[in-house]
Amino acid sequence: MKSNFDINNLVRSNVKIMKPYSSARDEFKDFDTANMIFLDANENPFENGVNRYPDPQQISLKSVLAKQKNVKTNQILLGNGSDEVLDLLFRAFCEPKIDNVITLPPTYGMYGVLANINAVENKEILLSDDFQPQIEKIMSAVNENTKMIFLCSPNNPTGNSFLDESVVYLLQNFKGLVVIDEAYIDFSKKESWINELDKYPNLVITQTLSKAYGLAGIRLGICYGSSEVISILNKIKPPYNVNELSQKRALERLANSRKIDTEINSIIEQRDQILKALLDIKFVSKIYPTEANFILVKVDDANKRYDDLIALGIVIRNRTTQALCENTLRLTVGTEEENKKLIAALKEI
Numbered sequence: 001m002k003s004n005f006d007i008n009n010l011v012r013s014n015v016k017i018m019k020p021y022s023s024a025r026d027e028f029k030d031f032d033t034a035n036m037i038f039l040d041a042n043e044n045p046f047e048n049g050v051n052r053y054p055d056p057q058q059i060s061l062k063s064v065l066a067k068q069k070n071v072k073t074n075q076i077l078l079g080n081g082s083d084e085v086l087d088l089l090f091r092a093f094c095e096p097k098i099d100n101v102i103t104l105p106p107t108y109g110m111y112g113v114l115a116n117i118n119a120v121e122n123k124e125i126l127l128s129d130d131f132q133p134q135i136e137k138i139m140s141a142v143n144e145n146t147k148m149i150f151l152c153s154p155n156n157p158t159g160n161s162f163l164d165e166s167v168v169y170l171l172q173n174f175k176g177l178v179v180i181d182e183a184y185i186d187f188s189k190k191e192s193w194i195n196e197l198d199k200y201p202n203l204v205i206t207q208t209l210s211k212a213y214g215l216a217g218i219r220l221g222i223c224y225g226s227s228e229v230i231s232i233l234n235k236i237k238p239p240y241n242v243n244e245l246s247q248k249r250a251l252e253r254l255a256n257s258r259k260i261d262t263e264i265n266s267i268i269e270q271r272d273q274i275l276k277a278l279l280d281i282k283f284v285s286k287i288y289p290t291e292a293n294f295i296l297v298k299v300d301d302a303n304k305r306y307d308d309l310i311a312l313g314i315v316i317r318n319r320t321t322q323a324l325c326e327n328t329l330r331l332t333v334g335t336e337e338e339n340k341k342l343i344a345a346l347k348e349i
Contacts, residue, residue: 010176011092012094015092021239025053041053049244052244053240054240055247058247060247061078064255071194071197077237079221079241080219085221085222086206087118088223089148089177089233093232094147096118099145101146102149103150106157106158106319107152108181135169146174149176151179153185154290154291158288158325159289160290177203180206182206182207183206184292186213188291204223204224215249219246266336278295281346281347283299284297284346293332294332294333296328297329299327302318308345317331318330
């Protein structure tokens, strides 16, 4: 579709004119390196598997992701966790002490933290009582300095996805970036918004290998966007932000799609078992619909029930301080054995 969206109207002026740092490996990349002697980066020459700097553009890993997600490699940016990706978006597009972003509590807390770190105003527009974006209130809060709107879908901590029509409205009517955080998309029946990348130039999607892919320990976040957006982020990212060990481990994991699918299906099956068991827990007053690998429940006294579970060796998340989440607990889906212990503990207390 045609769009009057112009990325040059969003990017910070200093970022627009800056020249990115050019690492040794960025300058040398157009030859067959098999028999080359590398004396350009002041590295230790003794081979141990990690004595060389990693590929600064993570080409091998991006190529695998591009094939799996049906996008181009120049539409992908990788980061040291999704938090670095989100931080880069703030640093590229938001002028400190001038610009603002919009977030929709209750939601992932790092959006607000990163706004504070980068001296960017965070306009919070509460979700509706059924945890959906209030489009009219969002658009009323937009002004000429609003650079990004953050949508977490499926949302954390509520577990639900946002209505397609709400997302489309924002994409079509907001002149800034619509950032959709899809950390939990693999547990949902909804399709990823990645399929709409070429349709909406202001669409940015973040995903992670921490949840469904089971690689939280390697800290690898992914950003999908237009080649123009990704090019800007590449200008300001640290040259070697994804280390060699993380790249290799990610490639190994991505090559085993059958095991990943098996684990995702197991989590979804176990999620359904927990949902069924929760119906018999008397102090649980509401079970919220979920499309994630966790369940949000309302209880009689969240602080007490949290302490009760801790005493029985079960660690969950107390979300009672979050907007619209009074007396709620968030339960992550574990292994079958862990979930049985959770259910037994809930019944005991």
